[in-house]
Amino acid sequence: MQFLCLGYLEPAKMDDRPKAEIESIMSGCGAHLEELYQTGKVRMDTGLDTKVVSLRRADGKLRVIDGPFTEAKEMIGSAFLIEAQDLEEAVRIASMHPAVQIAEGEVFGWGIEIRPIHYFKADAN
Numbered sequence: 001m002q003f004l005c006l007g008y009l010e011p012a013k014m015d016d017r018p019k020a021e022i023e024s025i026m027s028g029c030g031a032h033l034e035e036l037y038q039t040g041k042v043r044m045d046t047g048l049d050t051k052v053v054s055l056r057r058a059d060g061k062l063r064v065i066d067g068p069f070t071e072a073k074e075m076i077g078s079a080f081l082i083e084a085q086d087l088e089e090a091v092r093i094a095s096m097h098p099a100v101q102i103a104e105g106e107v108f109g110w111g112i113e114i115r116p117i118h119y120f121k122a123d124a125n
Contacts, residue, residue: 039096
């Protein structure tokens with residue numbers, strides 16, 4: 001079974017910190033990511049840019065909206081796809097991610113949401 005894991009953060013809390021501090025904290029992520037990858041369960045891992053464009057239909061027309069459609073203090077900063085037997089194993093695997101392993105992440109609102117995938121097509125060709 002596959003699970004989509006979304007990594008959240010609160011950008012305002014990170015923006016308040018000096019760039020050197022953020023870089024130092026982020027440099028500690030590599031070891032945790034390597035441990036996560038060594039499980040052999042990660043199918044895809046990606047960091048996401050802060051630029052967001054939302055597509056919605058409204059009044060019968062396609063609308064393109066700059067920025068997230070919903071207002072929230074948290075934003076999605078990463079996404080990764082894992083293979084697991086069940087949700088319990090998915091939690092165990094995702095718990096290796098730096099977002100929940102690095103103590104400083106708590107200050108920045110780092111967290112992970114895990115969602116079972118009902119349909120996934122890897123290659124549309």
